[in-house]
Amino acid sequence: MQASPTQPEPLPGAILVGVDLGQPAADRELHELRELALSAGLQPLATLWSARRRLDPALYLGRGKVETLGELVQQHAARCVLFDNALSPAQQRNLERALEVPVWDRTALILEIFARRARSGEGKLQVELARLRHAATRLVRGWTHLERQQGGIGLRGGPGEKQIELDRRMLEDKIKLLQLRLRKLECQRATQRRARARGGLLRVSIVGYTNAGKSTLFNALTHSHGYVADQLFATLDTTTRRIFLGEGLHAVVSDTVGFIRDLPHGLVEAFKATLDETLDADVLLHVVDLSNPQRERQIEQVNSVLAEIGAQDIPQLLVYNKVDKLREPVPYSARLAAHATADGRASIKCFDVSALTGSGLDALRAQLAELAAQAAADNVHHA
Numbered sequence: 128m129q130a131s132p133t134q135p136e137p138l139p140g141a142i143l144v145g146v147d148l149g150q151p152a153a154d155r156e157l158h159e160l161r162e163l164a165l166s167a168g169l170q171p172l173a174t175l176w177s178a179r180r181r182l183d184p185a186l187y188l189g190r191g192k193v194e195t196l197g198e199l200v201q202q203h204a205a206r207c208v209l210f211d212n213a214l215s216p217a218q219q220r221n222l223e224r225a226l227e228v229p230v231w232d233r234t235a236l237i238l239e240i241f242a243r244r245a246r247s248g249e250g251k252l253q254v255e256l257a258r259l260r261h262a263a264t265r266l267v268r269g270w271t272h273l274e275r276q277q278g279g280i281g282l283r284g285g286p287g288e289k290q291i292e293l294d295r296r297m298l299e300d301k302i303k304l305l306q307l308r309l310r311k312l313e314c315q316r317a318t319q320r321r322a323r324a325r326g327g328l329l330r331v332s333i334v335g336y337t338n339a340g341k342s343t344l345f346n347a348l349t350h351s352h353g354y355v356a357d358q359l360f361a362t363l364d365t366t367t368r369r370i371f372l373g374e375g376l377h378a379v380v381s382d383t384v385g386f387i388r389d390l391p392h393g394l395v396e397a398f399k400a401t402l403d404e405t406l407d408a409d410v411l412l413h414v415v416d417l418s419n420p421q422r423e424r425q426i427e428q429v430n431s432v433l434a435e436i437g438a439q440d441i442p443q444l445l446v447y448n449k450v451d452k453l454r455e456p457v458p459y460s461a462r463l464a465a466h467a468t469a470d471g472r473a474s475i476k477c478f479d480v481s482a483l484t485g486s487g488l489d490a491l492r493a494q495l496a497e498l499a500a501q502a503a504a505d506n507v508h509h510a
């Protein structure tokens with residue numbers, strides 16, 4: 128029987144694999160990997176969880192587990208296997224050979240989602256740069272591995288090495304070209320930012336874990352209609368709007384790309400231009416999904432990416448979002464762990480809001496108005 132033309136094609140199925148290496152608060156149900164899979168257009172079919180003390184250098188998992196995994200692939204007619212952990216190129220290759228389907232790790236999956244989402248010219252360039260950087264690190268690793276295999280110096284310069292050297296140079300040339308094009312865009316952006324910085328306008332940047340509700344908050348604050356979706360990395364580009372805060376007070380607010388645990392380093396690097404907007408902010412609205420049981424960990428992850436881009440000293444307002452989803456309020460005592468880890472900033476201001484229903488937003492706006500008034504006063508003072 129032929130599928131009717133109105134029926135959408137079923138999504139390619141995927142088996143999810145997680146390995147417990149004794150990490151604290153492991154995501155045993157693989158919630159996030161599931162979300163990542165869906166965001167990449169894949170249908171999670173089954174999961175395999177394995178606890179290991181030692182990793183197999185060739186296959187990552189033990190042989191028995193690889194067999195079980197193979198059976199799951201067959202049984203569900205899965206089209207690929209997704210690992211929550213990072214695989215070495217050799218492990219990936221060996222697993223693909225054993226399972227006869229493509230095997231992706233977290234980084235590859237995140238890069239795929241970014242590639243699907245990139246809309247603007249700049250976004251596309253950034254993603255391509257991240258992909259090339261990722262490919263380059265894997266090539267280098269493959270190369271050292273090859274060198275080791277070949278042993279002594281006398282054996283250097285074999286045909287395999289020449290090919291890899293050639294590939295590596297091509298990659299490096301391409302990376303340089305992309306960096307140049309991105310730098311040009313960065314300059315344009317910096318000029319726009321400088322224009323805004325004049326006049327004592329408060330600059331607010333919305334940051335937070337992916338899917339925390341940053342764009343929803345941005346839309347609520349600016350009365351606009353940016354893209355909101357229940358998927359990871361819905362937003363890749365930075366959008367900036369001016370908001371009115373009463374009594375002649377204004378601020379500019381930026382919405383930007385979300386963060387995630389183990390964000391591939393190359394990706395952070397590649398998105399520097401986009402994240403620069405964050406660096407130039409006077410205050411960060413750190414949006415947290417209060418209904419997510421992993422929220423404390425997510426706060427830490429966001430703070431660590433902020434530190435990586437040098438934005439750790441920008442004052443933060445912690446915006447606990449999605450309060451409408453909670454059956455009962457989360458007491459402050461249950462959240463203090465997060466504040467204490469946020470660089471000891473125990474006095475950080477917190478707001479409980481629902482960007483969706485609008486509850487709690489007045490208090491947040493009032494706080495922003497106060498900061499905007501301060502920024503304006505400072506400007507008069509300096510002028």
Ligand SMILES: Nc1nc2c(ncn2[C@@H]2O[C@H](COP(=O)(O)OP(=O)(O)OP(=O)(O)O)[C@@H](O)[C@H]2O)c(=O)[nH]1
Binds near residue numbers: 340341344357385386
């Ligand atoms: N119940 C509830 N849902 C919310 C709230 N805020 C956002 N959401 C939902 O959460 C999902 C993610 O919202 P977004 O605003 O796209 O999140 P984001 O942080 O911009 O996500 P990325 O751009 O993907 O990093 C959407 O389905 C929103 O409708 C809220 O206050 N309450």
Ligand SMILES: [Mg+2]
Binds near residue numbers: 341355361
């Ligand atoms: Mg968004």
